[in-house]
Structures are given as C-alpha cells and as structure tokens.
C-alpha cells in the first residue's frame with residue numbers, strides 16, 4: 001500500500017516543473033527523504049533562495065490525494081544562495097580545487113556574486129589558492145543564531161575548513177565530528193546574497209562527500225578528471241554515486257588535457273587523450289571543457305592569483321570563461 005502511495009506521490013511531484021531548469025523537481029533531486037507515516041506525507045525540499053514558490057505548488061499538487069491528511073515539507077536551503085554547485089573528482093590531485101577557484105573567478109568576472117566553500121576536509125587548500133593565510137574567522141550574531149562571516153579574496157566570498165584547522169596539520173576528523181563540522185559549514189555561514197555557491201567537495205565517494213551532498217541544496221555537480229584511464233575509472237564510480245543519491249551531473253571537465261608548445265602552438269596530449277570525451281559519451285554528460293597544462297595555473301595557485309583573473313587572454317582562461325558561460329546559461333542567474 002505504502003509503495004503504491006509512494007509511486008502516486010512521485011508521479012504527482014514529477015508534474016511540477018522548475019521553470020529555469022525546465023525539468024521536474026524529482027529528476028532535479030530537489031525532493032528527498034520522502035516518507036509516508038499513517039496518512040501523512042513528510043518530505044524534504046532542497047531549493048535555492050529564488051525557488052520558494054515550489055512549496056505551495058507541492059502542497060496544492062498533493063492535496064489531490066484523498067488519503068493524505070497533511071503534507072509536511074521541510075525546506076532545506078542556504079539563506080541568500082540561489083544556485084549551489086558541487087565540484088568533485090574521483091581521486092585527489094587532478095586539479096579539482098584549482099578548477100573550482102578558476103570557475104568561481106570566471107563567474108565573478110561575468111558579474112555574478114560568487115561564494116566558494118572549501119569542504120575538502122582531507123586537503124583544504126582554497127584559502128592558499130586565493131592568497132589567504134591563516135585568518136581569524138569572525139562570528140556574528142544574527143536573528144537565526146551565531147554565524148561565521150566568510151572572508152573575501154579576488155571578489156569571491158570564501159569559507160574553508162582549512163581556516164579553522166591549524167596550519168600544516170592534517171585534519172583527522174572522523175565520523176560524527178566530521179558530520180557535525182560539515183553540517184555546520186553548510187548552515188552556519190552568513191553568505192549574504194549569492195548567485196552561486198561552489199562547494200569544493202572532498203575527492204572520492206567517502207562519508208564526508210556523501211554527507212555534504214545529502215545535506216545541501218546542491219543542484220548539480222561538475223566532475224573534474226585528467227585524461228588517464230585510472231582517473232576516468234574513478235570518475236565513473238563517482239557519477240554512479242551521484243546518480244544513486246539523485247543529484248544531477250552537469251558535466252565533466254578534463255584537466256591537464258594537453259600541453260601547448262610555446263613556439264608553434266601545437267598541442268601534445270601528455271597524459272593520453274580521449275578520456276574525457278569517452279566518459280562524456282558513455283555517461284551522457286557533457287564535456288564542459290578541456291584545460292591545458294600550464295605552469296601559470298600552478299604558480300597562480302601557489303601565489304593566490306588564479307589564472308582566470310591574472311592572465312585573462314591565456315587559453316586556459318578562455319576554457320574557464322566558456323565553462324562559466326555554460327553555467328550562466330543553465331541557471332540564468334539574472335532572470
């Protein structure tokens with residue numbers, strides 16, 4: 001009986017279309033933890049700050065169910081934040097954080113208000129990549145309780161687990177502590193108004209990553225890989241995990257795709273070629289961009305000057321710009 005009711009609910013919810021993304025709220029992963037207890041429906045609705053109208057739409061749609069006495073909707077949102085995106089990778093070292101920083105920078109250059117949450121508990125290095133040393137995080141009092149105030153660098157608001165950790169010490173958080181810190185990060189930062197919040201996720205498919213995905217209104221993830229088959233295999237596992245938890249994969253970025261010859265401009269695929277394209281075709285996810293190997297990307301990360309801002313005419317910056325435009329078109333943040 002419950003299964004039949006559950007199917008009935010999902011069918012009704014699938015009729016509700018999110019107008020910007022032009023897809024139904026179930027396929028977009030916005031409805032989670034759907035439960036039926038006696039004649040009551042409970043669900044969580046994960047939304048951006050501009051999507052509150054979906055709540056009355058759900059109430060009205062589910063009011064057609066004669067057996068249901070009441071629907072309880074728990075709104076899960078990050079106050080002030082329209083679109084939350086995750087940046088993920090199958091394994092460490094493929095350039096996930098570098099990519100997150102440069103996409104944030106490229107979005108910011110296009111006029112968007114951007115925040116970057118460094119949730120990579122195993123290697124939080126976003127502050128360094130944006131030129132922030134160990135800084136004191138301010139806590140402010142708000143009507144909804146005490147909140148962390150994000151720092152700002154290169155026009156981007158930043159919060160990082162690394163800012164709370166002691167410099168040069170690995171973070172050894174486990175289980176419940178990890179869960180609590182992550183949830184706190186998602187709920188207790190006073191971001192103000194943001195068009196985009198990018199979350200730099202920990203690599204792989206571990207507890208920390210799953211917690212963040214399940215607890216946040218992430219409306220899509222971008223996966224970063226390098227062209228080698230081993231990296232590609234890890235991303236494949238990652239994509240299956242996202243699909244299992246119902247979060248849409250927006251696309252794949254292949255980093256360190258090729259080296260451009262300084263003399264003749266020819267491209268050499270040092271780590272092999274075709275990995276990103278193969279993955280995109282196999283998993284029906286678009287290949288959003290192929291980023292060259294460029295020492296300026298590395299030095300920009302070391303000195304806190306992301307290439308997307310410091311070398312705007314470089315081929316790598318051109319790729320980041322195109323990715324930012326694709327994101328802007330998907331989420332139409334100014335409409």
Ligand SMILES: Nc1ncnc2c1ncn2[C@@H]1O[C@H](COP(=O)(O)OP(=O)(O)OP(=O)(O)O)[C@@H](O)[C@H]1O
Nearest residue numbers: 092093094095096097098123292293294297298301
């Ligand atoms: N396209 C590139 N060209 C040159 N260097 C790069 C490129 N992409 C990343 N790097 C460098 O590779 C190193 C690893 O990058 P990064 O820290 O972004 O990886 P990551 O996937 O976030 O790793 P982890 O998850 O382990 O933190 C950094 O030193 C970065 O500057």
